Amino acid sequence: MPLSVSGPYQIFPPHSKSSIPLHIYSLNKRTECLILSKYSSYFFTALILILTAFMLINPRETVIAASLGFQLWYSTVFPALFPFFIVAELLVALHFVNLLGIWLEPIMRPVFRLPGCSSLVLVMGFTSGFPVGAILTRKLYDKKMLTADEAERLVSFTNNSSPLFIVGAIGVGMFANPAAGYLLAISHYLSNLLLGLLWRFKAQKPKLSGSSAQGQLRKEDPVFADTNESHEKIASMGKILGDAIKSALNNIFAVGGFIIIFSVLTRMLSFWGFIDMMADGLVKLFTFMHMSYPLAYGLSMGLFEITMGAKTAIAASDPEALPTLLVVSSILAFSGLSIIAQIMSIVAGTPVRLSFYLLARTLQVMLSLAITCVVYRFFFADSIITMGFTPPPIYKVLYSFNAWTFSLYSMLVGLIIILIMLGLAWCKKY
Template sequence: MRQPVFIISRGITPFLTAVAVVILALAIVLFPQPVFQAALRGLRAWWEIVVPALLPFFIISQLFMGLGIVHFLGVLLEPVMRPLFNVPGSGAFVMAMGYTSGAPISAILTSQLRQQQLVTRVEGERLICFTNNASPLFMLGAVAVGMLHNPTLGPALAGAHYGANLFLGVLFRFYGRRAPASPPGNHPLLSLPRRAWRAMIQAQQRDGRSLGQLLGDAVSHSFQTLITIGGFITLFSVIIQVAGMLGILDLLARLLLYAGHPLGLTPATAGALASGIFEMTMGTKFASEAPVPLGEQLTAISIIMGWAGLSVLGQVAAMTSKTDLRLGPFILARLLHGFLAAFMVQLFRGPARPVLGWLTGSHFLSTPVSWLSLGVHYTGFTLTLAALLLFLTVLGLFARLTLYRRF
């Protein structure tokens, strides 16, 4: 009985996709002016925000893969990542980059780990579920300062967003627990640095590229990835515009109003959630402008950032298309992420506010914060991260010099 239903569903999906594409094409022809403006907004967002924020991290990540630093971290951090998240130690690199630079870099790095057989399919699916985040620059700068005009809300939004994703990492460690796992390292802790160094040297030997070729490939590959991301951002900016003109956003808003009723959401924020289904930036902007109490704005923004939008889902699908990683667990994780973050952001503004204030700095959440103090507060974190990346890069270059004696 199931086979005919399955065949019908497989036939309906391409048909509906084709209809949607035809409608989009007709809308572009019939409404060229608003579609052009929407595409221009998407391109500006990509060029002014995405490229400066992600390009350095993309290049660094490619260098780390080529220099064997991922293998170094994989061995060194195996005792931490395996018990907590049930993934190999190499997942720590994906986690660090995903939590500091935002989506879709975690999908790119996870795909590369899968292609190099450093993680199994299930481990890759676990890893991608809890390392996809909004950029800290987006949450602390664009949302808290630019949209909400209140920098003190940044730690609450970021804390809820990251905290919910870390909880998902622990939760998803039980996903596919009966599936085969990559061989865990079972060696004394004192031998980890020596084994990590050996793993990095072996990875560089297998790579075999000169430093000049490695740099060129890193820059080229990073720009190709960013062009793909820019295409998705522009496309979904147009889709949101067309959906709004055709009344689709209003229909989605009515449906989301029922789903968000337990969270206290009103029609004013349901429209923002409808836009956030497609694209995160526009959704959070509409939520910040909704004439509702601040708590409801933060709830809607947290849901949208946790879900990330169909634009990010499309980017992740494109980045993992050459692997056997499935997107079902990832989509489920994004839904859970949105609702968990919405709950936690209210927790951080209420009972857990003193704890968050202690973690982010003395009196940071209870006193007015200027642009200068905000910059000083996060400069220490930024410099620490930059110093760590620089140290690891120098370590990889030293290993290459030791191995080859010349460039």
């Protein structure tokens, strides 16, 4: 199944004096999408056939790879994300996101040119990790609380690695140095925030009238229709909780499927030497940077799967810390095709384009590399030393006491951010 989004697109012609009729403009865009979808289908059909051949020829390698992917999902991803999935479903079902939309419109609209309801996506996406931002964005778009442009921009910068993964798994577990985790977290989150601010200049300024023009939205506006419903229409708490758990289970099992299939795909590419060829190409491409082959191999792995790529790059034991940090930072920013496939599967059927999301990841890689260099040179050069060792299993780091404490702190920070934003909105109003 192609990763590119197919189906009806909501086409908005540019605001110019162009004489191209709307129906011709829409037809050309739709034809372009159909052509891209056709070639994508051919490519992924060929890839699936090759993967099937690998599974038949190398059943032992297939079972090992699938087992590793399942262990990663069962021991790490499921307990880390499932509670967040349920909370996200409940916040939407209980109309909390609608209240945030009213309260935080004066903050989100001027800063990101996004509606106030997107503040929940921003906070949850930065504190809980992939793919909570995409799930919430899809729900808000389906409820018509986001336009096509707003949904596309929002999903492009609110899907991040969790603080627990960056500081706990990578910083403490792989680097054996919390300072490395803090540096990577700074570059990762700051680059995505800058990306969101950059997309602000791409957005069209909404045409609001009356009090809405000053950010004081009226409760009768369509975007807040759910808030104005009578309490009699709200389902019982038992049904809301049950529906939230069912939806969260569907999402978490889908994530597990992606992890397992990409684990097998990465093993196939490594077993048949494709990763080696990619690493050789990267070494030649970045000759001026003197990139070592082990680091290039880790970067190649990271293009497909974020965890294995980071582990491989850090285990390369480069004599200098900065090259390793730059490689891991770029892997975190790109997030890997496994994560990208998860995101695009969640937003399938919406106007969110794969090409735009890949552009966002490319821009974040460049921003993250620049931030990592600057912050390392000025603040972390004396505190980070690359360690030569084999990283332990991820779950031994993620579920230690200190890591769980940090996870709780990150959720508390998210709540504090919402309270601060509410305070700023209140001050602006009065």
